[in-house]
Amino acid sequence: MGKSQTGKKDYKQQRQKEMEKKKSTQRLMGWSLAIVLVAFLVLIVVSIMHGKGTGKTVEDKEFHYDQQPALGKSDAPVKIVEFADFKCPACKQFDQLILPQVKKDFVDTGIAQIYFINFPIISPDADSRTAAMAGEAVFRQSPEEFWKFYEAVYAKQGDEHTKWATSDALVQIAKESNLKLDFDKLKKDIDDNTYAQAVRDDEAIAAKLRVNSTPTVYINGNAVPDSDTFKYSAIKDAIEKAKGDAKP
Structure with a gap:
């Protein structure tokens, strides 16, 4: 009985670690996606600012x-x-x-x-x-x-x-x-x-x-x-x- 309980405990700990690892990976992917999105938006803004018909006057x-x-x-x-x-x-x-x-x-x-x-x-x-x-x-x-x-x-x-x-x-x-x-x-x-x-x-x-x-x-x-x-x-x-x- 003690071994069974210990096994369950180990299993739960392993599952918890796996869940935490999964969440960490998801957060990392989320931050990476956010960084890429921000960089993309910056490029768009820069392109627009230097583009045509935006109202920005060229000296x-x-x-x-x-x-x-x-x-x-x-x-x-x-x-x-x-x-x-x-x-x-x-x-x-x-x-x-x-x-x-x-x-x-x-x-x-x-x-x-x-x-x-x-x-x-x-x-x-x-x-x-x-x-x-x-x-x-x-x-x-x-x-x-x-x-x-x-x-x-x-x-x-x-x-x-x-x-x-x-x-x-x-x-x-x-x-x-x-x-x-x-x-x-x-x-x-x-x-x-x-x-x-x-x-x-x-x-x-x-x-x-x-x-x-x-x-x-x-x-x-x-x-x-x-x-x-x-x-x-x-x-x-x-x-x-x-x-x-x-x-x-």
């Missing part, structure tokens, strides 16, 4: 305005930045559907100035980068010819899945558009990757701001949500708000 210095092609009056109260890829079909649509209205209503009237920043995302290791370097080469030769080149490349844009933006093709586009450039120099600059660093600098800006698509548009440092990029009414409202906020 002017982040865009390096003085190094970018610009269209419009330098004293315009509204600065519009477009991150784009010459091979991007959506960028072509933005150029043809939205920018003409923006130019007419806001650039030509002195309210806004537009800046272009390269973000070769379609084929970053191939002709998206070639096109970006070509744009930089045109800009460095003649800033006023850049926007003509911009329009011409989008007008003759090839399929995004084919390698069409070669140095020969880009120089030919510039020639056919009667740009006032030294075409031999343009060809050499593209082939020699003369402005590769300038493109990398633009990519660094995009990376810092966590830009992940093209076109991405900022208005006075505030990102336009992707859902509004092709809504002229939304772009117009954002510009008018930026103009009002910029008043002294």
Whole structure:
């Protein structure tokens, strides 16, 4: 009888230890899950804070305005930045559907100035980068010819899945558009990757701001949500708000 009672006691103690161990393991798993969840939420918050359309204003210095092609009056109260890829079909649509209205209503009237920043995302290791370097080469030769080149490349844009933006093709586009450039120099600059660093600098800006698509548009440092990029009414409202906020 004594042995039986002792056995029961040992069994109960063993069961109690197992239960305590199980509870300890569950608590550990619970804390681990909580830590992972908190870390995940922190990442989401950080991403949102650096993301688009959150209302957080990016400081002017982040865009390096003085190094970018610009269209419009330098004293315009509204600065519009477009991150784009010459091979991007959506960028072509933005150029043809939205920018003409923006130019007419806001650039030509002195309210806004537009800046272009390269973000070769379609084929970053191939002709998206070639096109970006070509744009930089045109800009460095003649800033006023850049926007003509911009329009011409989008007008003759090839399929995004084919390698069409070669140095020969880009120089030919510039020639056919009667740009006032030294075409031999343009060809050499593209082939020699003369402005590769300038493109990398633009990519660094995009990376810092966590830009992940093209076109991405900022208005006075505030990102336009992707859902509004092709809504002229939304772009117009954002510009008018930026103009009002910029008043002294």
